[in-house]
Amino acid sequence: IAPEVLARLSSARAALCGLTMGGLTMDRPRIMGILNVTPDSFSDGGLFTDPLGAVNHARRMVTEGAEILDIGGESTRPGAAVVGIEDEIARTAPIIAAIRDLAPVSIDTRKARVAGAAVAAGAAMINDVSGLAFDPLMATEVARAGVPVCVMHAQGTPDVMQQDPRYGDVLLDVFDALAAMIGVARAAGVPQERIVVDPGIGFGKTQAHNLALLRRIGLFHDLGCPILLGVSRKRFIGTIGGAADAAARGPGTLAVTLAAVAQGVQIHRVHDVGMIAQGLRLWQALGDKAG
Ligand SMILES: Nc1nc2ncc(COP(=O)(O)OP(=O)(O)O)nc2c(=O)[nH]1
Numbered sequence: 244i245a246p247e248v249l250a251r252l253s254s255a256r257a258a259l260c261g262l263t264m265g266g267l268t269m270d271r272p273r274i275m276g277i278l279n280v281t282p283d284s285f286s287d288g289g290l291f292t293d294p295l296g297a298v299n300h301a302r303r304m305v306t307e308g309a310e311i312l313d314i315g316g317e318s319t320r321p322g323a324a325v326v327g328i329e330d331e332i333a334r335t336a337p338i339i340a341a342i343r344d345l346a347p348v349s350i351d352t353r354k355a356r357v358a359g360a361a362v363a364a365g366a367a368m369i370n371d372v373s374g375l376a377f378d379p380l381m382a383t384e385v386a387r388a389g390v391p392v393c394v395m396h397a398q399g400t401p402d403v404m405q406q407d408p409r410y411g412d413v414l415l416d417v418f419d420a421l422a423a424m425i426g427v428a429r430a431a432g433v434p435q436e437r438i439v440v441d442p443g444i445g446f447g448k449t450q451a452h453n454l455a456l457l458r459r460i461g462l463f464h465d466l467g468c469p470i471l472l473g474v475s476r477k478r479f480i481g482t483i484g485g486a487a488d489a490a491a492r493g494p495g496t497l498a499v500t501l502a503a504v505a506q507g508v509q510i511h512r513v514h515d516v517g518m519i520a521q522g523l524r525l526w527q528a529l530g531d532k533a534g
């Protein structure tokens with residue numbers, strides 16, 4: 244099946260997944276705006292640690308086209324330190340309460356108690372970069388909270404994941420690992436239609452692994468869940484695109500995002516919302532036969 248046909252079929256199937264987060268269906272690409280309230284995130288650490296700055300940035304991203312806001316209080320870049328639960332809650336819960344009416348909010352955390360506090364503050368989704376593996380209580384917490392969860396693949400933890408990542412076949416290995424995560428979530432009581440999958444670009448992957456995953460990312464539709472992709476400003480974009488400064492990697496991020504849209508990827512987690520939203524509008528106009 245031609246990739247574009249596969250993408251349409253997959254998008255249709257994903258739309259039937261019925262994931263609705265704040266009423267968002269998965270029948271067209273959605274932008275998830277990144278709100279890192281951390282001092283050390285790899286590309287924007289420290290920019291939004293003051294509450295007013297964080298709220299203003301959230302408002303600007305929604306104005307520019309973000310339909311989901313992903314707030315994180317702990318950097319998961321290679322080598323990052325683990326943040327204490329109370330600190331992570333203190334960083335995120337008050338901001339969630341302040342931005343919850345702007346757009347559905349996702350909490351980017353590996354810890355069940357942080358996720359619970361976030362949902363209590365108004366979060367509408369849990370984004371776990373450890374794929375429910377870091378905190379044994381997370382799967383149960385997700386089921387209790389009754390909100391969608393993104394399970395992301397990572398090989399190893401941030402402190403060691405980039406030292407020597409290896410796979411038999413990265414596509415099939417990641418596919419199987421995500422299928423197992425879906426099994427863990429379902430066994431804990433999370434229904435299939437509340438599960439989103441993410442291959443975890445840059446999380447225990449070489450550049451070659453990242454490119455192999457991106458070339459065939461449409462394969463993951465066969466897991467029966469919407470796909471979330473986080474490539475924004477990541478190292479491989481800087482290396483290939485020649486942009487040493489992470490904040491200058493928006494054009495490369497847009498190129499990779501549109502390639503993923505062509506394979507039916509539904510949720511795009513990005514820093515440069517305005518740039519990506521503009522690109523998506525052109526992409527959709529080109530695909531709109533009635534236009
Ligand atoms: N689902 C999902 N969540 C993620 N959270 C953080 C990062 C890392 O990017 P960023 O948040 O910009 O950096 P940091 O982890 O340093 O805060 N990437 C992903 C991703 O690819 N997918």
